[in-house]
Every structure is written in C-alpha cells, then in structure tokens.
Amino acid sequence: MAHDDEHDPKTKRSHYPLDPNSYQILDEIGRGCSAIVYKALCTTTSTVVAIKSIDRSTTGDFDNIRREAKTMSLLSHPNVLKAHCSFTVGPRLWVVMPFMSAGSLQSIMASSFPNGISENCISIILKETLMGLCYLHDQGHLHRDIKAGNILMDSNGSIKLADFGVSASVYETSSRCLNLHEITGTPYWMAPEVIHSYNGYSYKADIWSFGITALELAHGRPPLSHLPFSESLVMKITRGMRFSEYQKEEEKGKKSKLSKYFKEMVGLCLEQDPCRWPTAAKLLKHYFFKNCKATRGGSLVMGSSDGSTQSNHAMSAPNILVIVIEM
Numbered sequence: 493m494a495h496d497d498e499h500d501p502k503t504k505r506s507h508y509p510l511d512p513n514s515y516q517i518l519d520e521i522g523r524g525c526s527a528i529v530y531k532a533l534c535t536t537t538s539t540v541v542a543i544k545s546i547d548r549s550t551t552g553d554f555d556n557i558r559r560e561a562k563t564m565s566l567l568s569h570p571n572v573l574k575a576h577c578s579f580t581v582g583p584r585l586w587v588v589m590p591f592m593s594a595g596s597l598q599s600i601m602a603s604s605f606p607n608g609i610s611e612n613c614i615s616i617i618l619k620e621t622l623m624g625l626c627y628l629h630d631q632g633h634l635h636r637d638i639k640a641g642n643i644l645m646d647s648n649g650s651i652k653l654a655d656f657g658v659s660a661s662v663y664e665t666s667s668r669c670l671n672l673h674e675i676t677g678t679p680y681w682m683a684p685e686v687i688h689s690y691n692g693y694s695y696k697a698d699i700w701s702f703g704i705t706a707l708e709l710a711h712g713r714p715p716l717s718h719l720p721f722s723e724s725l726v727m728k729i730t731r732g733m734r735f736s737e738y739q740k741e742e743e744k745g746k747k748s749k750l751s752k753y754f755k756e757m758v759g760l761c762l763e764q765d766p767c768r769w770p771t772a773a774k775l776l777k778h779y780f781f782k783n784c785k786a787t788r789g790g791s792l793v794m795g796s797s798d799g800s801t802q803s804n805h806a807m808s809a810p811n812i813l814v815i816v817i818e819m
C-alpha cells in the first residue's frame with residue numbers, strides 16, 4: 493500500500509523546524525539551474541527529507557522562488573509534492589520537502605529504461621500525474637514545466653508532480669486572466685502557442701507538455717530531442733508538430749508498441765489548434781485511463797534486474813528494471 497506523506501501525522505508541516513541545525517545533510521541528490529537538492533535527516537522528527545537549497549544571489553527573480561515555496565507549502569494532494577516548510581539560511585532559501593527515494597521518471601529511464609517504459613506502467617504514472625495536474629488547475633495554478641524530470645517516485649511507488657520553479661498562480665496575476673506573457677518551461681516540452689507567446693500561457697499549455705511527457709515515457713526521450721533547443725523551437729513554429737508524422741517516424745519499420753488508446757490520448761493533447769486541447773479533468777476521463785488503477789488502490793511492485801520482485805523500500809532507482817502493477 494502506498495504511503496501518503498500528507499496524511500501521516502508524523503510528517504505534518506508544523507512538525508518541521510525552521511532551523512537549519514535541526515537538519516543533518518546526508519547526501520547531495522542533484523543540481524538544477526539555481527538550486528542544489530540534498531537528502532537530509534530531520535533530527536527532531538527522525539524523518540528523511542529532501543532540501544532544495546536555492547541561492548538568492550544567482551536567481552534573478554527571487555519573488556518567483558518565494559512563490560514556489562509558498563505554493564508548495566499550501567498544496568495538499570497525494571500526487572503533488574508539498575513543501576513541509578521553507579526558511580532562509582544566510583543567502584539561501586531552504587525548501588524542506590518529502591524525500592522521493594526512487595527519483596524522477598527521467599532518471600529512472602536514464603538508468604534502466606533508455607527506450608521507454610511499458611504502456612501499462614505509463615498509464616498509471618500518467619493517471620497519477622494528471623490527477624495532480626487537475627488539482628493544481630482547480631486551485632488556480634499552472635505548472636508550466638511538466639516533464640518526466642519533474643515526476644518523482646518514492647520507494648513504494650507513489651507518484652508526485654514536483655518543481656514549481658516556473659509555476660505561476662493565476663490568482664496572483666492582477667488581471668486574473670490566463671495570459672501570462674512570459675516564456676517559461678523547457679523547450680522540448682513547450683507548446684507552440686507558448687513559444688509564439690501571442691496567446692500567452694494557459695492551463696491548456698500544460699496539456700501539451702503532458703502529451704509530450706507521455707511520448708517521452710514511451711520512447712525514453714521527448715520528440716525533436718535529437719535537435720538542439722533552438723532548432724526544435726523553429727521546427728515547432730514553422731512546420732507545426734504533427735503527432736501522426738512523429739509517430740510514423742518513430743515506428744518506421746517496427747511493429748507499434750503503443751495502443752490506439754494511447755495514441756488517441758496523446759493526439760488530443762497535441763492538437764494543432766489550442767482550442768481543441770482538452771482540460772485535465774476531461775483528459776482524465778479518456779478511455780486510456782479507464783482501466784488503470786491509481787497506486788493507492790494497490791501497490792506498485794518493482795522488479796529488480798535479477799528478476800525478483802520486491803514490494804518496496806529496498807529498491808533504488810538504478811535497480812528498477814520492470815515495474816508491474818499488482819492489483
């Protein structure tokens with residue numbers, strides 16, 4: 493049974509001290525553009541946590557970062573990574589959050605599934621991600637950087653949407669409209685309308701990135717990733733990105749490993765006309781997600797490279813070779 497941090501009294505936000513001396517840094521997990529993420533032990537709660545340490549001096553828009561921390565601490569959904577607390581430590585902002593021991597889907601694929609993961613697993617991962625996205629949209633937030641690198645998994649298979657580094661709260665914009673005339677996100681996953689930016693960023697541009705993420709999980713990399721960033725942008729703008737053409741190219745001479753329901757679902761996300769992109773709630777009702785159960789209903793069991801299966805805790809991302817769903 494997947495463990496739900498938000499509903500565990502041991503991990504309630506108020507239990508986490510706003511004092512750096514209460515955290516013992518154990519390891520560096522990774523580095524992003526302006527942050528270092530550490531695995532740490534909270535000595536007062538005896539809980540392992542992740543701490544995102546952001547350097548104020550190297551971040552242009554510190555307000556945006558504070559918004560990230562604020563947004564993360566106010567959220568409460570099993571599929572959205574919540575911050576336990578945040579506070580400043582000298583020139584840095586520390587954001588304390590649950591530690592997701594299996595890492596991101598991108599790092600899991602890089603170490604064990606370079607050509608993508610099975611459709612059965614994809615359907616569960618995407619359904620959980622979409623439930624998190626639905627919640628964010630309902631709360632008036634855009635994510636703006638949906639990709640496998642921002643979908644985190646813990647050792648018992650629960651999935652959380654993370655990294656609000658570029659998210660924006662719709663309710664914090666003065667006009668309360670959905671046109672945020674900024675280009676943010678990671679180019680391969682960005683919707684053409686965001687690149688054009690004449691329409692601004694809407695909820696539905698998250699849906700485009702969600703569709704790109706589905707393809708990333710299926711093939712191990714996002715479409716056009718063989719091109720440099722700038723070329724991939726030009727291609728999207730000048731030629732439009734036709735999902736059917738991309739899929740034909742991917743499957744040239746091979747038997748398709750993807751079902752018609754997967755292709756149909758992704759096709760909806762990557763419609764050329766943004767008006768036709770479904771909302772997250774509508775997409776969740778798609779047949780592709782009908783028969784897959786969320787992990788809290790059962791448990792994600794991860795098979796190791798020696799062929800054995802383990803229910804949880806003992807697995808580390810590099811050992812994950814097959815993921816089977818036990819219902």
Ligand SMILES: Nc1ncnc2c1ncn2[C@@H]1O[C@H](COP(=O)(O)OP(=O)(O)OP(=O)(O)O)[C@@H](O)[C@H]1O
Pocket residue numbers: 521522523524525526527528529542544573589590591592593595596599641642644654655657
């Ligand atoms: N709560 C967490 N538990 C475990 N690993 C995490 C957690 N949060 C982030 N990570 C990992 O830490 C690394 C750095 O994350 P971070 O969000 O700073 O940067 P990024 O997403 O790689 O890049 P960017 O700067 O573009 O956001 C990533 O590999 C990420 O998967």
